[in-house]
Amino acid sequence: MARSEDGKLERAPITAAEMERFQRNAPAALARRGPAFVGETFAEAFETLLIGGTPIVGMLWYGWSADQLLLFLLVGTWTAMLLDFVKYLAAAGAVERFAAAKFDDWHVWVVVGALRRGESEAAAEHLRVQHQPALGMLVDLACGGVGTLFILLAVHAGPGPGLRELLAERSVQWSLGGLVVYQLALTAWEIVRCRRWPETCVAKATLGIRGLGLFLLMFLVVMLREQAGETGEISRGVMLTVNGLIVALAVFNVVGLMWLRGETRWLREYLEERRRAAR
Numbered sequence: 001m002a003r004s005e006d007g008k009l010e011r012a013p014i015t016a017a018e019m020e021r022f023q024r025n026a027p028a029a030l031a032r033r034g035p036a037f038v039g040e041t042f043a044e045a046f047e048t049l050l051i052g053g054t055p056i057v058g059m060l061w062y063g064w065s066a067d068q069l070l071l072f073l074l075v076g077t078w079t080a081m082l083l084d085f086v087k088y089l090a091a092a093g094a095v096e097r098f099a100a101a102k103f104d105d106w107h108v109w110v111v112v113g114a115l116r117r118g119e120s121e122a123a124a125e126h127l128r129v130q131h132q133p134a135l136g137m138l139v140d141l142a143c144g145g146v147g148t149l150f151i152l153l154a155v156h157a158g159p160g161p162g163l164r165e166l167l168a169e170r171s172v173q174w175s176l177g178g179l180v181v182y183q184l185a186l187t188a189w190e191i192v193r194c195r196r197w198p199e200t201c202v203a204k205a206t207l208g209i210r211g212l213g214l215f216l217l218m219f220l221v222v223m224l225r226e227q228a229g230e231t232g233e234i235s236r237g238v239m240l241t242v243n244g245l246i247v248a249l250a251v252f253n254v255v256g257l258m259w260l261r262g263e264t265r266w267l268r269e270y271l272e273e274r275r276r277a278a279r
Contacts, residue, residue: 014120025108030268032105044253051073051076052243053250054072066238073242074152078148080210081140085205087190088133088207091198094201095203098203099205110122112267112270133207136208139207143214145211151217190203
């Protein structure tokens with residue numbers, strides 16, 4: 001990511017071509033901020049809440065260990081990643097349409113932000129971002145695989161019970177089963193919907209983000225193992241914090257809908273003024 005000498009993102013002028021793209025895509029971007037967008041945001045936030053919140057309940061109510069919280073996070077993340085791969089393979093056209101719309105929308109809202117501030121430039125990376133599904137899948141498999149391997153090795157090397165014992169508890173099994181069933185149901189619904197309307201359906205696949213997250217989590221887990229010394233135990237408080245941050249992300253995504261109202265209203269008024277001026 002290009003940065004200037006002062007450490008800030010490199011900025012680029014909003015050219016006539018950028019404005020033409022903005023004018024072309026703005027009505028569709030505004031239309032996608034409707035009830036369907038709100039529903040999708042709540043569904044995604046609920047999945048995130050399950051991944052982050054269920055282990056907290058398990059620890060506080062059922063006495064789950066920090067390692068069990070970690071395994072729950074790994075299973076939930078890998079299930080989501082693999083199901084994204086399935087969606088891409090089963091409905092590549094729908095995923096590509098979603099990505100194209102997503103990045104067009106991103107460009108629109110970047111320009112909206114600049115125009116609202118009275119600026120004629122924006123971060124260059126934000127204006128030129130592109131969809132790269134192959135790279136995203138590679139990041140998920142490579143970074144996610146390496147991160148998961150070292151996390152499991154760290155868990156196995158600890159003094160606590162092994163992986164089989166960690167997963168043997170009934171509350172862990174039921175919680176993981178519920179999460180996986182929910183994720184499978186969402187994916188199945190998207191695939192069925194895209195089979196019924198193959199020309200217009202869109203399907204979301206977040207490729208690359210989760211693998212990078214697991215890679216970063218690896219450093220935290222290994223560092224905690226080393227700091228634990230002879231006990232080798234990961235602090236339950238630290239894992240509660242990690243899962244608490246995931247829950248906070250889910251809440252932020254929902255609350256963020258309120259924050260988006262300002263830019264959405266601005267774009268609606270902007271387009272309305274242009275329509276009146278064109279009459």
